[in-house]
Amino acid sequence: MVTSGSVPSAPPHFVLVPLLAQGHLIPAMDIAALLTARGAAVTLITTPVNAARLRPLADRLVASSSHSGPFRLAELPFPAAPFGLPEGCENLDLIPSPPLYLSFFRAAAALRGPLTSLLRSLQAPPPSCLVADMFSPWAADVAADLGLPRLVFHGPSCLTVLSFLSAQRHGLIGPGAAAAEPFEIPGVPHRITATRAEVPGWFNVPAFEELLRSILEAEAAADGVVLNTFEFLEGDSAAAYGAMLGKPVHCIGPLCLSTKDSVGNVGRGGDAAVDTGRCVEWLAAKNPRSVIYVSFGSLTYVPPKQVIEIGEGLAAAGAPFVFVIKKSEVASPEVAQWLSGEGGFEDRNKEKGMVIRGWAPQAVILSHPSVGGFVTHCGWNSVLDGVTAGLPAICWPHFADQFMNKRLVVDVLRTGVDVGIKGPLSYVDPNSVQLVTRQEVERAVRSVMDGGEEAEERRQKAAKLAEEARKAVEEGGSSYRDLDRLLQFPSQKYCNAAYCNGAGTLLYLTIAG
Numbered sequence: 001m002v003t004s005g006s007v008p009s010a011p012p013h014f015v016l017v018p019l020l021a022q023g024h025l026i027p028a029m030d031i032a033a034l035l036t037a038r039g040a041a042v043t044l045i046t047t048p049v050n051a052a053r054l055r056p057l058a059d060r061l062v063a064s065s066s067h068s069g070p071f072r073l074a075e076l077p078f079p080a081a082p083f084g085l086p087e088g089c090e091n092l093d094l095i096p097s098p099p100l101y102l103s104f105f106r107a108a109a110a111l112r113g114p115l116t117s118l119l120r121s122l123q124a125p126p127p128s129c130l131v132a133d134m135f136s137p138w139a140a141d142v143a144a145d146l147g148l149p150r151l152v153f154h155g156p157s158c159l160t161v162l163s164f165l166s167a168q169r170h171g172l173i174g175p176g177a178a179a180a181e182p183f184e185i186p187g188v189p190h191r192i193t194a195t196r197a198e199v200p201g202w203f204n205v206p207a208f209e210e211l212l213r214s215i216l217e218a219e220a221a222a223d224g225v226v227l228n229t230f231e232f233l234e235g236d237s238a239a240a241y242g243a244m245l246g247k248p249v250h251c252i253g254p255l256c257l258s259t260k261d262s263v264g265n266v267g268r269g270g271d272a273a274v275d276t277g278r279c280v281e282w283l284a285a286k287n288p289r290s291v292i293y294v295s296f297g298s299l300t301y302v303p304p305k306q307v308i309e310i311g312e313g314l315a316a317a318g319a320p321f322v323f324v325i326k327k328s329e330v331a332s333p334e335v336a337q338w339l340s341g342e343g344g345f346e347d348r349n350k351e352k353g354m355v356i357r358g359w360a361p362q363a364v365i366l367s368h369p370s371v372g373g374f375v376t377h378c379g380w381n382s383v384l385d386g387v388t389a390g391l392p393a394i395c396w397p398h399f400a401d402q403f404m405n406k407r408l409v410v411d412v413l414r415t416g417v418d419v420g421i422k423g424p425l426s427y428v429d430p431n432s433v434q435l436v437t438r439q440e441v442e443r444a445v446r447s448v449m450d451g452g453e454e455a456e457e458r459r460q461k462a463a464k465l466a467e468e469a470r471k472a473v474e475e476g477g478s479s480y481r482d483l484d485r486l487l488q489f490p491s492q493k494y495c496n497a498a499y500c501n502g503a504g505t506l507l508y509l510t511i512a513g
């Protein structure tokens with residue numbers, strides 16, 4: 001049948017399918033904020049436990065602007081029990097033991113049917129584009145079933161996903177590749193030598209090979225890619241990546257700038273362990289750029305001995321500090337005893353140290369003018385939190401993409417120092433991790449926080465990056481323009497699938513059957 005008409009002029013409706021993990025849900029909320037602020041409709045797919053965490057951010061987003069497009073959190077029940085997961089285990093940070101990671105991904109993939117039904121029922125407006133996390137490759141089938149265009153969202157840096165793709169295509173990673181031999185990564189715009197595990201071999205265990213294969217297949221079949229980065233930071237990698245993939249790449253970051261100003265006391269999707277106002281008050285009493293902030297994201301586990309070495313190293317370095325220790329880490333009797341009571345770590349450092357047990361208002365702390373450095377695990381969102389705050393970093397990668405991110409920060413951007421972790425730390429046996437001594441921690445903190453030519457150079461470079469990050473998201477900036485392209489993507493895809501006069505008017509649309 002042949003018919004004619006105009007390309008639908010209604011604003012596009014994006015459906016976001018994030019991986020159920022803080023490092024992916026938070027940027028998905030940021031994408032939602034950006035798209036709705038520009039008039040698009042957004043549905044973010046999540047589950048009850050995650051929806052409860054995101055609700056304050058979602059409420060604020062809905063309330064934020066009268067001219068914004070409609071937003072909603074859609075909750076699908078998460079099938080934890082059928083996959084051997086404890087009830088309520090709906091986020092990667094709730095997984096009680098490493099062998100259950102694979103079960104978690106399988107349970108998430110079982111959302112395919114319910115998501116397809118949900119999307120079929122969504123009207124006014126109906127979905128026009130799926131943006132599915134790289135770790136939700138099962139969503140490719142949903143888009144195919146419904147005939148929707150699909151973009152892949154990558155949580156990590158562009159350098160990471162480019163390196164992974166290139167190394168994989170050259171047979172340097174994957175089954176049969178030498179595990180420990182370092183090699184130069186072909187096809188990346190920087191000379192980077194890495195081991196297979198650092199490239200990264202995401203979960204680094206054979207059981208995940210199937211998942212990694214489906215991630216690559218879903219990427220190969222996608223209509224394009226969305227990245228949380230910006231041209232000044234990674235334009236060279238993004239160009240190489242787009243060319244290698246042969247698909248449009250949209251660099252719309254840093255996403256954390258989309259909501260930073262509005263989060264205030266709401267925080268960014270965690271169960272806040274501390275009052276943001278109290279943090280800000282504490283920071284305000286410190287000198288400009290004097291405080292070092294230490295946090296390792298949402299998924300790392302730092303063993304008790306290492307927590308203690310970090311704390312004592314910070315105390316010895318002399319700078320005021322904010323040290324975030326996860327609830328699971330504080331649960332260790334060794335850590336609890338060292339921290340608390342008369343003569344305990346907190347008591348000894350009550351003037352110059354703040355310990356946060358649990359989820360911190362990280363974006364608010366890092367952007368405070370009293371903060372001058374960031375000890376980070378190099379999770380990509382944390383790297384960008386640091387970049388947008390103009391902070392030099394002490395890089396302490398643990399696993400996954402964090403080693404490539406460290407290379408970007410230390411070797412390419414030159415805004416950070418390397419604490420010296422030799423290779424990915426094991427998921428399976430966290431106690432086998434390489435211990436960094438208190439003296440090494442102290443040296444690293446002093447090298448970033450104390451004066452000196454190199455420290456000053458790093459600070460200046462970091463300040464320049466922050467300025468460029470701001471410019472990228474302002475009207476006319478590179479990320480703003482890429483967001484424009486993203487907003488037009490569903491209708492252009494629609495045009496490309498038919499005969500179009502190039503001015504947005506659809507001349508003929510052939511409908512099968």
Ligand SMILES: O=c1ccn([C@@H]2O[C@H](COP(=O)(O)OP(=O)(O)O[C@H]3O[C@H](CO)[C@@H](O)[C@H](O)[C@H]3O)[C@@H](O)[C@H]2O)c(=O)[nH]1
Nearest residue numbers: 023026155156268297298299359360362379380381382400
């Ligand atoms: O107390 C905290 C801890 C974290 N955050 C926020 O939580 C996010 C954490 O994300 P990220 O820094 O990327 O770390 P992970 O949670 O470890 O993220 C996972 O996902 C990232 C994106 O794919 C990867 O880069 C990481 O390696 C992977 O561990 C950031 O937005 C932080 O601002 C807080 O607000 N408060």
